Amino acid sequence: MAYSEKVIDHYTNPRNIGTLDKASAQVGTGLVGAPECGDVMRLQIQVGENGIIEEAKFKTFGCGxxxxxxxLATEWLKGKTIDQALEIDNMEIVEELALPPVKIHCSVLAEDAIKAAINDYRVKNGLEPLELEKSHH
Amino acid sequence: MIKLPIYLDNNSTTKCDPRVFAEMTPFFLEDFGNAASKSHAFGWKAEEAVDYAREQIAKIIGANSKEIIITSGATESNNLALKGVFEMYAAKGNHFITVSTEHKAILDACKHLEKLGAEVTYLPVGEDGMIQVSQIKEAIKPNTVLVSVMYANNELGVIQPVREIGALCKEHGVLFHTDATQAVGKIPVDVLADHIDLLSFTAHKMYGPKGVGALYVRRKNPRVKVTAQMDGGGHERGMRSGTLNVTGIVGFGKACEIAMQEMEAEGARLRILRDKLENALLQMEEAYLNGHKEHRLPHTTNISFKYVEGEGLMMGIKDVAVSSGSACTSASLEPSYVLKNLGLDDELAHSSIRFGLSRFTTEEEIDFTIKCVTDAVNKLREMSPLWEMFKEGIDLKSIEWSEH
Known part of the structure; x- marks a missing residue:
């Protein structure tokens, strides 16, 4: 299947690859997926004192x-508050990247990664983890 | 200047050789007759061409032309062999023996027959993709009618001990079928020396056209018959009805003739190129060869690049057309069943790429591919969380992965 231009662009010039200090209280890390399923995403956010996500990094094992x-998720996360970040819906990713139906699970995984990172941050800072919807795959 | 993209997916299909194409062209426009028309010159000419091609096709496997049943391709040949034997030999028994790494055309035909009352034994292979003759020996029972083992595997290129299996089957009075789709035209195949009773092969894997293949059905010692799976005009000795695909058959014949003449030199040349590619790629850290290193087709290699996902890798080498054992779609998150049957971890199966060289592959293309794949693997590993964990010495098996 042919990839959309935006997928090719992000694949060729990925934004925000990297690693943040996962021990830091400011950093939330989400690791989702599984090697045997063929995709693993690690998404990290660094939250400033003002509650705004000032840095986001990812590493992904998976298809384009x-x-x-x-x-794309890391791009969208930067500058958002945690509450705003929680509103990111996988279907927005699908639309932005023009993902075909067989690739929707990639966007679901990205949404899961965002939520997992936020929860990690919340727990580190003495907050209850949010109840997450069971992902649809 | 190298022409991109480079085609290295020759186990899927090959480019038609221009010499084959040239041989076929008159049969589209001038000599378009039906080979079954006995009353005029158009028919005679077509029949003559088919007879000649059938000789060429038979010769490449050491058969007699009367033993060649023309089909639409190897899938049909495999179906005809299995289902045709099941029906024809129902009185003798209902037990089939095959191997877990066979092509779907064999496995799914077997599943179909199981619904009709067949008993099928699916033998596992070793880590190297090889089946042991002793496994087959132990599986043969009084009601066994057929053993079906592929000559060479489509994903790995691994060559099975066909001659020994054939001898064993002969000794036990069991029919032996082999799906030789990947082998014919690439390595010497001889139905007599290999004791083969039924053999499937196809034109488009050996620089011929798509849509034409054959089933060899032995006529002597023993005389083998299969029940037709398509009713009609009784073509092909009553085993496969349907107007003959004259152009395709002519092309298939020419492809066989060329392959017979060039196989030896071509195999030697491709082995050198394949080894160059393979050795260079295996230089990389955590790159593994899949399948037996020696018992292998000369033009195929299958390599896993650990911590990099195959489909993602293929996107990174878009100038090189290859195929991956990874299927990352919501319909199928399962990696290749062939690789899983070798006992490979799913993650390694997801990381595999199959390279298939051809008569048209050049050394420049191989050099380009080596660089292209190496760069892409390195780039993707830099963005792989699994690679980072590996480098930090974290055992991936110790991590509780989220359900997916």
Whole structure:
């Protein structure tokens, strides 16, 4: 199947690849997926004192759509508050990247990664983890 | 200047050789007759061409032309062999023996027959993709009618001990079928020396056209028959009805003739190129060869690049057309069943790429591919969380992965 231009762009020039200090209280890390399923995403956010996500990084093992979905997610996360970040819906990723139906699970995984990172941050800072919807795959 | 993209997916299909194409062209426009028309010159000419091609096709496997049943391709040949034997030999028994790494055309035909009352034994292979003759020996029972083992595997290129299996089957009075789709035209195949009773092969894997293949059905010692799976005009000795695909058959014949003449030199040349590619790629850290290193087709290699996902890798080497054992779609998150049957971890199966060289592959293309794949693997590993964990010495098996 042919990839959309945006997927190719994110795959070729991924934004925000990297690693943040996962021990830091400011950093939330989400690791989702599984090697045997063929995709693993690690998404990290660094939250400033003002509650705004000032840095987001990712590393992904997966197909082009999985890489593009996580790259796009990091772009969208920067500058958002945690509450705003929680509103990111996988279907927005699908639309932005023009993902075909067989690749929707890549966007779901990205949404899961965002939520997992936020929960990690919340727990580190003495907050209750949010109840997450069971992902639809 | 190298022409991109480079085609290295020759186990899927091959480019038609221009010499084959040239041989076929008159049969589209001028000599378009039906080979079954006995009353005029158009028919005679077509029949003559088919007879000649059938000789060429038979020769490449050491058969007699009367033993060649023309089909639409190897899938049909495999179906005809299995289902045709099941029906024809129902009185003798209902037990079939095959191997877990066979092509779907064999496995799914077996599943179909199981619904009709067949008993099928699916033998596992070793880590190297090889089946042991002793496994087959132990599986043969009084009601066994057929053993079906592929000559060479489509994903790995691994060559099975066909001659020994054939001898064993002969000794036990069991029919032996082999799906030789990947082998014919690439390595010497001889139905007599290999004791083969039924053999499937196809034109488009050996620089011929798509849509034409054959089933060899032995006529002597023993005389083998299969029940037709398609009713009609009784073509092909009553085993496969349907107007003959004259152009395709002519092309298939020419492809066989060329392959017979060039196989030896071509195999030697491709082995050198394949080894160059393979050795260079295996230089990389955590790159593994899948399948037996020696018992292998000369033009195929299958390599896993650990911590990099195959489909993602293929996107990174878009100038090189290859195929991966990874299927990352919501319909199928399962990696290749062939690789899983070798006992490979799913993650390694997801990381595999199959390279298939051809008569048209050049050394420049191989050099380009080596660089292209190496760069892409390195780039993707830099963005792989699994690679980072591996580098930090974290055992991936110790991590509780989220359900997916």
């Amino acid at each position: 759509s999985a890489i593009a979905s996580s790259s």
